[in-house]
Amino acid sequence: MMILAFPDYLSQAQSLATRLDAPLVEVVLHHFPDSESLIRLPPLLPEHLIICRSLNHPNDKLIELLLCATTARELGAKRLTLVAPYLCYMRQDIANQPGEAVSQRIIGKLLAELFDDVLTVDPHLHRISLLTQAIPIKNAISLTAADQIGVFLKTKFNHALLLGPDSESEQWVAAIAGNIGFGYAIADKIRLGDKQVEISLPDGDFAKQPVVIIDDIASTGRTLAKAAGLLQGAGCKDIYAVITHALFCDDAYNHILEAGVKTIWSTDSIDHPSSCIKLDSLLAKAIKAIT
Ligand code: R5P
Numbered sequence: 001m002m003i004l005a006f007p008d009y010l011s012q013a014q015s016l017a018t019r020l021d022a023p024l025v026e027v028v029l030h031h032f033p034d035s036e037s038l039i040r041l042p043p044l045l046p047e048h049l050i051i052c053r054s055l056n057h058p059n060d061k062l063i064e065l066l067l068c069a070t071t072a073r074e075l076g077a078k079r080l081t082l083v084a085p086y087l088c089y090m091r092q093d094i095a096n097q098p099g100e101a102v103s104q105r106i107i108g109k110l111l112a113e114l115f116d117d118v119l120t121v122d123p124h125l126h127r128i129s130l131l132t133q134a135i136p137i138k139n140a141i142s143l144t145a146a147d148q149i150g151v152f153l154k155t156k157f158n159h160a161l162l163l164g165p166d167s168e169s170e171q172w173v174a175a176i177a178g179n180i181g182f183g184y185a186i187a188d189k190i191r192l193g194d195k196q197v198e199i200s201l202p203d204g205d206f207a208k209q210p211v212v213i214i215d216d217i218a219s220t221g222r223t224l225a226k227a228a229g230l231l232q233g234a235g236c237k238d239i240y241a242v243i244t245h246a247l248f249c250d251d252a253y254n255h256i257l258e259a260g261v262k263t264i265w266s267t268d269s270i271d272h273p274s275s276c277i278k279l280d281s282l283l284a285k286a287i288k289a290i291t
Contacts, residue, residue, distance in 0.1 A: 001291065002046050004072075006053040006064070012268050012280065013052040016083070019284035022050070027068060035060070039067050047078040050287065051115075056247050056270050058088030062107070069114040080115045081139075081287065085269035085279055086245040087120040090134065093127050108134035119286055121145050121269055121279060122216050122244045126168050143286055145244050145267050145279060146175035152265065152277045153212065153242065154180050160210040160240075165189055165199060165227040172244070173214045187227060199226045207235030213261070218243045221252030225259035232260045241265070246272040 003024040005013030017024035028040035089107040117139035131142040164173035166189035177184035190198045246266035268275040
């Protein structure tokens, strides 16, 4: 077995390699002036390769994964495992208007054709419950960071209320709250545009304890910012946020802080200054279970 790491996921892949006691090689990646990609793999590969890359900024990364997996097969690799803690294109699971691409199904099929196993963490599954419905291979494995986030929160708070900003978040918020015995509440959200969301808080007294907003993704940051603004309006003085995947597009991170969130913490699925909750033990355990 060999770990093959893309440069943007190198430090996390190194931790994983240490846990698996496996050699790690970095993929050589070059971007030409017109933004085409060149990738180079070691010419001598073992039978089983574990390719590590989180799929934020997905369009370039998917092409590079296609080049990587195809080349690895040509070089003789027999089993390809993709470790992509953040899995892209999972949110578009229906055609909202006639003619729209259902990207979850299309990208899922592509990954199923390229890889024997796909491991990810808290993918955004909404209208389906199993990752195998999106990626039709036996080993499409959806892990959850609920334990890691719960353990982390216990180091920061004796008690706090966990708030999910929308109905989809309940799956993660309920699991974390159940693990550590904290209370939780779920808000209602309607998305009106990329940077426009309407949220209504559930009934409750938000003034008497810290509130930690929990979500899987912060992209534009508008969801977390809107929730934080409402919490402030409801008298909450201690607002924090934990997210699994720190996409943080453009001004998102500062926008959330300016809305009154004191600290944002995230997992290291994507490298960011907020990424302090490590996923290496979760991923290593899952890889050991399938090898
Ligand atoms: C969607 O339902 C997700 O769980 C997140 O709430 C959403 O992706 C966050 O997006 P943004 O940061 O752009 O509001």
